[in-house]
Amino acid sequence: MKQILIITLFALLGFNAFGQTGIRVFTRLNEAKFKAALDGKLENQILISEVFFDSLDYKKPHELVISFGVDSIADIEMDVYLLKDQVREFQIMRKSKIERNSAKIGRKIGKVLHIGNHDKEGVLYDVYYLEEKTKSDFLNN
Numbered sequence: 468m469k470q471i472l473i474i475t476l477f478a479l480l481g482f483n484a485f486g487q488t489g490i491r492v493f494t495r496l497n498e499a500k501f502k503a504a505l506d507g508k509l510e511n512q513i514l515i516s517e518v519f520f521d522s523l524d525y526k527k528p529h530e531l532v533i534s535f536g537v538d539s540i541a542d543i544e545m546d547v548y549l550l551k552d553q554v555r556e557f558q559i560m561r562k563s564k565i566e567r568n569s570a571k572i573g574r575k576i577g578k579v580l581h582i583g584n585h586d587k588e589g590v591l592y593d594v595y596y597l598e599e600k601t602k603s604d605f606l607n608n
Contacts, residue, residue: 487521487522487552487554488521488522488523488525488549488552488553488554489519489520489521489523489549489554489555490505490519490523490529490531490547490549490554490555490556490557491517491518491519491520491554491555491556492517492518492533492556492557492558492597493516493517493518493556493557493558493559494517494559495516495558496559496560496561498540499535499540499561499595500514500515500516500535500536501514501515501518501533501534501535501536501559502533502534502535502536503518503520503531503532503534504531504534505520505530505531505532506529506530514536523549525550525551525553528546528547528548529546529547529548530544530546531543531544531545531546531547532544533559533597535595540593540595541595543559543595543596543597554601555599555601556599556600556601557597557598557599557600558597558598558600559595559596559597559598560595560596560597560598561593561594562593562594562596563592563593563594564593
């Protein structure tokens with residue numbers, strides 16, 4: 468009887484050890500090292516390239532804030548929803564965008580004086596975002 472109870476106890480503990488609910492955020496971009504906060508609690512004081520939050524409650528959304536060491540990169544804020552025993556993985560990615568009609572004030576003088584075609588000018592800048600890398604049991608990815 469004791470053996471059955473011990474085997475049952477280990478089996479239950481073993482299943483709980485494998486079930487893990489968490490969030491992983493990482494980057495391969497050197498300029499995009501970050502500080503991470505989850506639900507208002509800062510995880511790290513120094514800039515890192517990977518963080519893992521584990522043992523999370525899946526019954527409520529978690530507020531994730533990624534803050535970069537460079538002032539020119541905007542913080543990323545998002546609510547993350549989890550399923551039981553799910554680990555969601557996000558990679559910090561960069562894409563370049565051209566913002567149209569964002570000429571400098573000095574160039575607007577030329578526009579007022581009708582010198583040149585300043586309406587089509589654009590400024591190239593980088594946007595950083597989180598791309599989900601979680602493997603799904605339901606989708607072929």
